[in-house]
Each structure stands twice: as C-alpha cells, then as structure tokens.
Amino acid sequence: MLNPIAFSVGPIDVHWYGIILGTAALVGLLLAVREGKRFGMSPDFFMDLLLIGVPSAIVGARLYYVVFQWSDYKNNLAEIFMIWHGGIAIYGALIGAIIGAYIYTRRKGYSFWRIADICAPSLIAGQMIGRWGNFVNQEAHGGPVSESFLRDTLHLPGWIVNQMDIQGVFYHPTFLYESMWNLVGLVVLLLLRRRPFLRAGELFIGYFIWYSIGRFYVEGLRTDSLDFTGPAWLAGLMNAIWSPMKLVFEPGVLTYGGNVRISQLLSVLIVVAAIVLVVVRRKKGLAQSRYSDPLISSKSQTPAGGADPAEAERNAKGAEYDSNRVV
Numbered sequence: 001m002l003n004p005i006a007f008s009v010g011p012i013d014v015h016w017y018g019i020i021l022g023t024a025a026l027v028g029l030l031l032a033v034r035e036g037k038r039f040g041m042s043p044d045f046f047m048d049l050l051l052i053g054v055p056s057a058i059v060g061a062r063l064y065y066v067v068f069q070w071s072d073y074k075n076n077l078a079e080i081f082m083i084w085h086g087g088i089a090i091y092g093a094l095i096g097a098i099i100g101a102y103i104y105t106r107r108k109g110y111s112f113w114r115i116a117d118i119c120a121p122s123l124i125a126g127q128m129i130g131r132w133g134n135f136v137n138q139e140a141h142g143g144p145v146s147e148s149f150l151r152d153t154l155h156l157p158g159w160i161v162n163q164m165d166i167q168g169v170f171y172h173p174t175f176l177y178e179s180m181w182n183l184v185g186l187v188v189l190l191l192l193r194r195r196p197f198l199r200a201g202e203l204f205i206g207y208f209i210w211y212s213i214g215r216f217y218v219e220g221l222r223t224d225s226l227d228f229t230g231p232a233w234l235a236g237l238m239n240a241i242w243s244p245m246k247l248v249f250e251p252g253v254l255t256y257g258g259n260v261r262i263s264q265l266l267s268v269l270i271v272v273a274a275i276v277l278v279v280v281r282r283k284k285g286l287a288q289s290r291y292s293d294p295l296i297s298s299k300s301q302t303p304a305g306g307a308d309p310a311e312a313e314r315n316a317k318g319a320e321y322d323s324n325r326v327v
Helices: 016-037 043-068 077-081 090-107 112-137 147-153 158-163 174-192 202-219 232-247 262-283 309-326
Strands: 005-009 012-015 169-171
Touching: 005 016, 012 016, 016 043, 016 112, 043 090, 043 112, 090 112, 090 262, 112 158, 112 174, 112 202, 147 158, 147 169, 174 202, 202 232, 202 262, 232 262
Parallel strands: none
Antiparallel strands: 005 012
C-alpha cells in the first residue's frame, strides 16, 4: 500500500492527493495558456481564471454532495464546512467552475463559449490526472473482484493491483477506467479543435458529451454512488443503457439504498441536452462564429492581445491551415 503522505515539513503533512491535484491544475493551465497564445490571450487571463475556477469548483463540489446527502448534515451544519472529512462530487465541481468562469469571462468582455472551448482540453486533462489521487487514497473504487481478474484479465501492473488490495479484498480500479477514457477524450478534443466545421462552444459541449458517456458506465461499477429511489421505469432505463457492461463487469452495489444513481441520470441528461443544444444553436443561427475566428473582447472591440483585426484573422486562419496539415 502506498503511503498517502508524500513528505512532511515539520508538523505539516503534504499528501500525494494534493500534489496530484496541483499537477492536474498546472497541466490544465499550461494547455490553456498555450492555446490562448494562438488568439493573443495573455497568460495572466488564464491564471486569474484558474484562481477563480478552483475555489468555485470546490464550493460547487461540496454543495452538490451536501444537497444530495442532506440527512447527514441537517443536524450538524458545522460539518458542511469540514470538507477534509470527505464528501465532494465532480459534477458539482464542474457546475461551480462554470459559474465562476462565466462571471469572469463576461466581466472581461469575452464570449463564454469561446473561452470554454479553449479550456475544454484542460478540463479533461485535469480530470485524467486528478483521478490518480483516488488511486493513492484507495477511494472511489468499484466493487470487489478477484486478483486474477486484475492481473490476468486486465493485465494490470503489480503496483496497481497491490494498491487495489484494500484490507484483503481487491476492487475495480475505476479511477483507471475513467482516467484512460479521459486520455482518449483529450486526444479527440485536440484533434477536433482544428476542424473547420467546429462552431464556437461545440468543443466544450463535446467535452461534456464525451465525459458524461464515460462517467455513466464507470459510475455503474462504483459502490459509493449518490443515489435515490426513483420510479421503476427510470431504474429500468438506467440498467438497460448500462447492460452491455454486464458482458464483462458486475455492477457495483448501491450503498445508500436507492435504485437510481444520481451521476448516471445526470450523465444521460447532459448528453441529451448537449446534443439538443448543438442542433438548436445551429438552426437558430446562435453559433455563427467558429473556433478559429479571432477572439474579440466587447470591452475593447479589438482581438485579444490588441492586434489589428485583419491581421488577427489572418493569423488565426493561418494557424488553422497549418494545424490541418499536421493533423
């Protein structure tokens, strides 16, 4: 078993979880800064966005969890603020980060959709790396499996198999499944963002579609899912969509006594809503600008970086052409 504490500085313990999350944030920032330079965006813009997005994500992640587990907190409100005791949710983090990012980008005069597109690969890269924090902490895993399943069926290296041994029982490394899904998603987003057919906002929407599909199927393996008791037809629908996974995996046990996993239901709703949003935005002419168009602030009416509009457009088109040649 790995020691969750990387090192100590006097009385302060530095955990691997924090180091991994910090690395995830840094990688995401570097990806956004690098892409932002194509549009003349200052690195400071994305640094400020990160400083706003991270606290917003933490607040959103905690509130999401507390709302769906209110019975655990209603008699002890002080526990709501004790986030180090555990209890956060990724969808809540995304909601919080989006709200914070929307307010910030609008105050700067930029289109939220354009900035969200630039940051979409950063989000999925951060999630890809961040899941390894769950690996170190031996949390957010799936149901019990045999050691031979991990070693001989999945052919996982010994250091992963050994970490999945929790008090003598081996568990599904759902962190790994989601991390690998996000890795493929990162490649897909990086390839898609140079395509000329892509309209503003659609890369960000594509991120949500990709992530939600993977999250739906991985969530079905977990044993710590937030759930509720819904109508039989809804539970049956969720099980039917997940049923292809039963060819290889057994579903995880619903810990809280419900019959519908909240994250699975939300994943389905997001995928449907995202597809509808793309269609509606195109039909109503709400997605006229393209990903490669110059990024202009309504505050200054000039492209990011203060370049001449015609020159900025030529640079963007040239970058798009070069990228298409490479890809």
